Amino acid sequence: MPTAIRATEARSRDADRSQALILLGARDEFASHGLAGARMDRIAQRAGLNKRLIYYYFGSKDELFLAVLENVYADIRDAEQALHLRDMGPADAIRRLTEFTWTYYLEHPEFITLLNSANLHQARHLSQSKRVREMNSPLIQTLGDILEKGRRDGVLRGGIDPLQLYISIAALAYFYLSNSHTLTAIFGRDLMSRKARAERLSHMCDVILGYVLRD
Amino acid sequence: MPTAIRATEARSRDADRSQALILLGARDEFASHGLAGARMDRIAQRAGLNKRLIYYYFGSKDELFLAVLENVYADIRDAEQALHLRDMGPADAIRRLTEFTWTYYLEHPEFITLLNSANLHQARHLSQSKRVREMNSPLIQTLGDILEKGRRDGVLRGGIDPLQLYISIAALAYFYLSNSHTLTAIFGRDLMSRKARAERLSHMCDVILGYVLRD
Amino acid sequence: MPTAIRATEARSRDADRSQALILLGARDEFASHGLAGARMDRIAQRAGLNKRLIYYYFGSKDELFLAVLENVYADIRDAEQALHLRDMGPADAIRRLTEFTWTYYLEHPEFITLLNSANLHQARHLSQSKRVREMNSPLIQTLGDILEKGRRDGVLRGGIDPLQLYISIAALAYFYLSNSHTLTAIFGRDLMSRKARAERLSHMCDVILGYVLRD
Amino acid sequence: MPTAIRATEARSRDADRSQALILLGARDEFASHGLAGARMDRIAQRAGLNKRLIYYYFGSKDELFLAVLENVYADIRDAEQALHLRDMGPADAIRRLTEFTWTYYLEHPEFITLLNSANLHQARHLSQSKRVREMNSPLIQTLGDILEKGRRDGVLRGGIDPLQLYISIAALAYFYLSNSHTLTAIFGRDLMSRKARAERLSHMCDVILGYVLRD
DNA sequence: TATGAATGAGCTTTCATTCAT
DNA sequence: CATGAATGAAAGCTCATTCAT
Numbered sequence: 001m002p003t004a005i006r007a008t009e010a011r012s013r014d015a016d017r018s019q020a021l022i023l024l025g026a027r028d029e030f031a032s033h034g035l036a037g038a039r040m041d042r043i044a045q046r047a048g049l050n051k052r053l054i055y056y057y058f059g060s061k062d063e064l065f066l067a068v069l070e071n072v073y074a075d076i077r078d079a080e081q082a083l084h085l086r087d088m089g090p091a092d093a094i095r096r097l098t099e100f101t102w103t104y105y106l107e108h109p110e111f112i113t114l115l116n117s118a119n120l121h122q123a124r125h126l127s128q129s130k131r132v133r134e135m136n137s138p139l140i141q142t143l144g145d146i147l148e149k150g151r152r153d154g155v156l157r158g159g160i161d162p163l164q165l166y167i168s169i170a171a172l173a174y175f176y177l178s179n180s181h182t183l184t185a186i187f188g189r190d191l192m193s194r195k196a197r198a199e200r201l202s203h204m205c206d207v208i209l210g211y212v213l214r215d
Numbered sequence: 216m217p218t219a220i221r222a223t224e225a226r227s228r229d230a231d232r233s234q235a236l237i238l239l240g241a242r243d244e245f246a247s248h249g250l251a252g253a254r255m256d257r258i259a260q261r262a263g264l265n266k267r268l269i270y271y272y273f274g275s276k277d278e279l280f281l282a283v284l285e286n287v288y289a290d291i292r293d294a295e296q297a298l299h300l301r302d303m304g305p306a307d308a309i310r311r312l313t314e315f316t317w318t319y320y321l322e323h324p325e326f327i328t329l330l331n332s333a334n335l336h337q338a339r340h341l342s343q344s345k346r347v348r349e350m351n352s353p354l355i356q357t358l359g360d361i362l363e364k365g366r367r368d369g370v371l372r373g374g375i376d377p378l379q380l381y382i383s384i385a386a387l388a389y390f391y392l393s394n395s396h397t398l399t400a401i402f403g404r405d406l407m408s409r410k411a412r413a414e415r416l417s418h419m420c421d422v423i424l425g426y427v428l429r430d
Numbered sequence: 431m432p433t434a435i436r437a438t439e440a441r442s443r444d445a446d447r448s449q450a451l452i453l454l455g456a457r458d459e460f461a462s463h464g465l466a467g468a469r470m471d472r473i474a475q476r477a478g479l480n481k482r483l484i485y486y487y488f489g490s491k492d493e494l495f496l497a498v499l500e501n502v503y504a505d506i507r508d509a510e511q512a513l514h515l516r517d518m519g520p521a522d523a524i525r526r527l528t529e530f531t532w533t534y535y536l537e538h539p540e541f542i543t544l545l546n547s548a549n550l551h552q553a554r555h556l557s558q559s560k561r562v563r564e565m566n567s568p569l570i571q572t573l574g575d576i577l578e579k580g581r582r583d584g585v586l587r588g589g590i591d592p593l594q595l596y597i598s599i600a601a602l603a604y605f606y607l608s609n610s611h612t613l614t615a616i617f618g619r620d621l622m623s624r625k626a627r628a629e630r631l632s633h634m635c636d637v638i639l640g641y642v643l644r645d
Numbered sequence: 646m647p648t649a650i651r652a653t654e655a656r657s658r659d660a661d662r663s664q665a666l667i668l669l670g671a672r673d674e675f676a677s678h679g680l681a682g683a684r685m686d687r688i689a690q691r692a693g694l695n696k697r698l699i700y701y702y703f704g705s706k707d708e709l710f711l712a713v714l715e716n717v718y719a720d721i722r723d724a725e726q727a728l729h730l731r732d733m734g735p736a737d738a739i740r741r742l743t744e745f746t747w748t749y750y751l752e753h754p755e756f757i758t759l760l761n762s763a764n765l766h767q768a769r770h771l772s773q774s775k776r777v778r779e780m781n782s783p784l785i786q787t788l789g790d791i792l793e794k795g796r797r798d799g800v801l802r803g804g805i806d807p808l809q810l811y812i813s814i815a816a817l818a819y820f821y822l823s824n825s826h827t828l829t830a831i832f833g834r835d836l837m838s839r840k841a842r843a844e845r846l847s848h849m850c851d852v853i854l855g856y857v858l859r860d
Numbered sequence: 861t862a863t864g865a866a867t868g869a870g871c872t873t874t875c876a877t878t879c880a881t
Numbered sequence: 882c883a884t885g886a887a888t889g890a891a892a893g894c895t896c897a898t899t900c901a902t
Contacts, residue, residue, distance in 0.1 A: 037251030
């Protein structure tokens with residue numbers, strides 16, 4: 001019976017929709033205020049739903065925080081997968097990953113503050129999650145394969161640890177954006193202007209490619 | 216009257232000591248729990264002093280947080296000054312700064328979390344502080360002079376923005392240490408073992424020196 | 431139509447079963463946590479049914495509590511009726527009632543805590559119930575008849591108020607069992623060991639029969 | 646300096662007074678509504694103090710409940726001590742204890758409901774308290790000595806366990822008063838009229854003394 | 861008959877801050 | 882200089898109950 005089906009779908013979709021709305025509201029709230037500074041009331045308000053429902057679906061503030069973390073990790077890994085780095089030449093792939101990382105962090109400032117919060121709490125949330133570990137392993141694998149291929153092709157130097165490289169790429173973008181407020185306050189130079197951002201990306205590529213390319 | 220003088224001195228010395236104790240307790244508390252997660256009660260406890268005294272000396276939680284930030288910034292700038300980078304050759308100076316930055320962050324994990332907290336709050340604390348701005352200008356100046364000298368000497372390549380370089384050096388150390396918990400949780404590799412730390416520093420130096428040295 | 435009938439029967443049987451399951455779950459929950467401490471959620475869980483159904487059948491928490499009370503009263507009165515005290519000699523009947531009361535309370539600890547809860551709320555639930563009053567009158571009548579017969583036979587002393595006697599029999603068992611936790615905590619003696627329980631029943635019989643038997 | 650002393654006393658007395666007010670308010674609230682039904686707000690209101698102060702002095706609802714229990718136990722033990730039962734003849738002492746127990750429970754209905762609440766929670770509060778255990782040991786000792794003396798004097802029968810006797814005395818009073826609401830609702834007889842109360846005490850004494858006196 | 865989704869009111873507890881001395 | 886006592890506001894979370902199907 002179509003009505004019954006539609007009804008079931010509607011109900012089920014509502015539940016999914018409510019959970020998605022909560023996750024979205026929570027992501028923004030946690031990103032803006034950190035874990036301790038986040039307010040369940042405001043999350044409910046952002047989601048346009050009753051506060052009680054958050055507990056109904058997620059149990060507690062901490063569990064909600066973990067759900068948000070898993071969510072944003074899944075998002076960035078999906079985006080990374082969509083790059084299809086394996087289909088490019090090794091040097092291009094590294095450059096593309098560097099550009100992507102910069103752009104992604106730039107367009108997802110919430111990712112940065114959420115990660116900082118997770119680390120402030122010593123990753124006790126994430127370390128309970130199998131999902132996140134499973135999501136992230138393939139990336140380093142891919143990068144390792146690219147580095148190896150580049151070495152064989154003679155375009156990249158050998159002996160590069162893919163994890164170290166990945167961390168360095170992320171670091172160059174992350175730190176700049178994460179600390180842009182204090183850096184601006186301290187050095188009195190606007191680091192977020194269009195020009196400054198372009199310069200940073202250019203600098204990043206110089207540093208990373210200068211490191212991986214064979215002289 | 217000697218007694219009066221002694222009394223005054225004693226009182227004033229006690230006052231200084233109390234303030235120092237509070238600052239220390241606050242630094243650890245803010246570093247451990249962030250601004251919102253920090254508890255005035257615990258700060259008082261850490262300082263071994265009455266909570267009321269914090270308000271007497273620092274006014275409010277936010278003002279105390281700013282005082283802590285100014286404090287830790289002063290510390291790192293002092294340490295940087297003590298390096299006497301100008302007395303070294305340009306390449307040595309850059310390597311030394313890289314090593315120093317890594318070591319300092321490693322030995323002062325509170326600096327990292329405090330900065331993250333400051334940035335979470337968009338540096339609204341620091342941007343009110345003249346002291347911090349004054350403290351930081353000399354460093355970039357020094358680094359610029361070193362880069363220029365290196366270029367003239369032919370050992371360093373030209374066109375390097377000292378601020379970009381400084382940020383990159385900091386980034387490579389900061390991100391690794393700041394995110395070590397999540398990185399460990401995600402990639403399942405212990406990044407803080409003695410060996411892993413040595414590898415990271417080595418990698419950092421490779422990246423930075425590879426970038427600044429003239430081919 | 432047989433199908434319709436069967437359907438109706440089935441439905442009605444299910445309905446009865448659901449109500450019985452709810453009552454059972456509610457009895458245990460109220461007994462364990464009191465009226466205020468009981469949770470509708472847990473009752474639904476104990477019954478293995480949806481929470482909404484409780485409201486469908488019983489209207490509210492208070493009405494459910496009353497239903498539970500009526501239920502347990504009906505149970506104990508049925509058990510008392512089944513003793514057929516009138517068929518025994520007066521002294522035997524009193525001893526039998528004493529033993530029965532002890533055993534029943536021992537085997538139905540929920541009865542005790544439920545009654546305590548009812549009394550905490552000043553019996554405002556029970557006082558609205560005609561059913562309970564009707565159930566309980568016969569008992570005192572029976573006991574009165576037994577006492578009168580015993581007096582006429584010369585085995586029991588006269589002037590005994592059956593209600594007072596019934597209350598005393600209940601009291602000696604009820605208090606011991608109801609307060610066994612605090613008594614144990616306070617006097618540091620295990621009152622619920624097999625031996626201790628046997629001694630208590632023996633003591634109770636001594637007290638009650640010593641009172642009713644003609645010297 | 647008298648002013649200083651007075652000031653200190655005042656402050657200290659205020660703290661004591663506040664704690665006493667809270668304890669009193671809590672005692673009534675817990676007695677009226679049980680542990681789960683009690684409301685911290687109402688306790689604060691009864692005490693005429695800020696709710697926060699309850700936590701300042703007592704930590705939590707459970708700890709406050711324990712404090713109340715210790716308090717009411719101390720009260721009844723003090724009252725029992727004040728009877729000086731050892732100074733009376735054995736039979737008089739037992740009668741006096743019976744009368745006292747009845748009167749005390751009658752005049753302190755909160756004691757009964759508090760104890761019921763403690764038992765509902767399986768005495769997990771009291772069992773943590775050393776104070777209560779220490780308070781209660783002497784009583785049974787005293788009663789044992791009285792029973793022994795009575796036996797030697799030939800007025801009391803032998804072989805009576807003082808703890809069993811004490812429990813029975815308490816039981817006969819406690820159950821009647823604790824369950825007066827349900828008993829009234831069920832048997833339709835007013836058990837709390839002046840006449841009914843006098844009859845109950847008389848009955849209690851008959852039962853207890855009939856048991857302990859040598860025939 | 862039965863149920864998952866949703867809610868408003870209210871719960872215990874916490875927190876930064878102030879009072880009074 | 883130093884502190885114990887006290888508080889209003891708000892936090893996370895819970896609860897009995899209802900809605901919608």
